[in-house]
Amino acid sequence: MAGVGLSWPSKLTRRPHHFVAIAIFFWFRCAVKMTVTVDEKKTTFTLKKSEEAFNAAKELMPGGVNSPVRAFKSVGGQPILIDSVKGSHMWDIDGNEYIDYVGSWGQQLLVLAPLAETMKKGTSFGAPCLLENVMAEMIISAVPSIEMVRFVNSGTEACRGVLRLAPAFTGREKIIKFEGCYHGHADPYLVKAGSGVATLGLPDSPGVPKAATAPTLSSPYNNIADVELLFETNKGEIAARNSGFITPKPDFLNALCRITKENGALIFDEVMTGFRLSCGGAQEYFGINLDLTTLGKIIGGGLPVGAYGGRREIMVMLAPAGPMYQAGTLSGNPLAMTAGIHTLKRLKEPSQYDYK
C-alpha cells in the first residue's frame, strides 16, 4: 500500500482549520485504486491551476495523461499536476505541499547530485559507456538468478524482451500468465483472465490481434493443479510462466520451479518486487531458483530504466551474442545508469530491508 497525504504550504500553515485533502493509493494485485477525501471547510485550498492544466492536457493527449492510472478514473476526482519533489514531500502547481507515500511507484529520485555530474559529460552517447558495466555488476551481484543482464527503458520493454527470449531459448511458443497480473502493455500480456476463458488467449484491449494473444494461457495464481493441467494439455509447447506480486501459498513457487525445470522456463516479473521485497527481490526472499527475471521502476531511480536477465546460457541468445533481436537507442544511457547505480548503492546500505 502506498499513499499521498496533503500537508500545507507555508502560507497556509497559519490556518490550521483550513482545507485538508488526502489521497490514498492502494496497490492491490498490481492494480491501483485511489480515494480522495476533502474537508469542505478549508476553502483556501485550491487545485485551480491543476484543473486548468488538466483540461488543456485533455485536448493535447488522450485522456490528458501519458499513463492511464494517472487519470484518477477508478477513484474519482482529477489529477493533481506535480511541480516538484524533495525527499518525502512534493508540491503541485497550485503550491500545495503533499507527503509523498508513492515515491513514483518505488522509483523516487534519490540521486540529483551524481546526475548533475553525469549530465556535464553528456546525456546520451549512442555507444557503450562504463556506467553500464557498473550497473550490470550491481544487478548481477544482487539478484540470485541473474548471470547476465540487458538494459532497456521500461518494465514493459523488459517483460516484452523475456516474452521473445524464453520461446527463443526453449523452442516453445506458449506462455502461462497468471490472472490479474500486469506485466506491461505488450500484446501477449493483454489477455482477459476470467476463469471461463482460462485457457483461451482473448485480447483485453482493442487493437491487440487475436493471433498475438493466442500463445498466452492464463491460470489462477496459487493454483498448482491448474498449472499442471495446462502443462499436461499443452505438452512440449509452454516456454514460460510469469508471476506477479500476490503472496504465494507455501510451496506454490517451489512447485512452479519443479514443473518448469523439465518443461520450459520460470520467469519472475520483479518490476515491482525487485530491490524492494529484498535486495535480491522476491526470488531471494522466497529462495526460488528461476530462469529469467524482469526489473524496472526502482532500478532507474526516477529515470526510465528496465532490465531483464537470467542464466548466461539463455542470455547469450540475445543479439549480438546470439540470434534473438532486441535493441534500444537510449538503452543503457549514462543518465539512467547513473540514477540506477546511485539508487542501488543506497539500497545496499545497512538497515534498508530491516522489516524482513
Ligand SMILES: Cc1ncc(COP(=O)(O)O)c(C=O)c1O
Ligand atoms: C509487475 C509489473 N510489471 C511490468 C510493469 C510495466 O512497467 P512499466 O510501467 O515501466 O512499463 C509494471 C508496471 O506497473 C508492473 O507493475
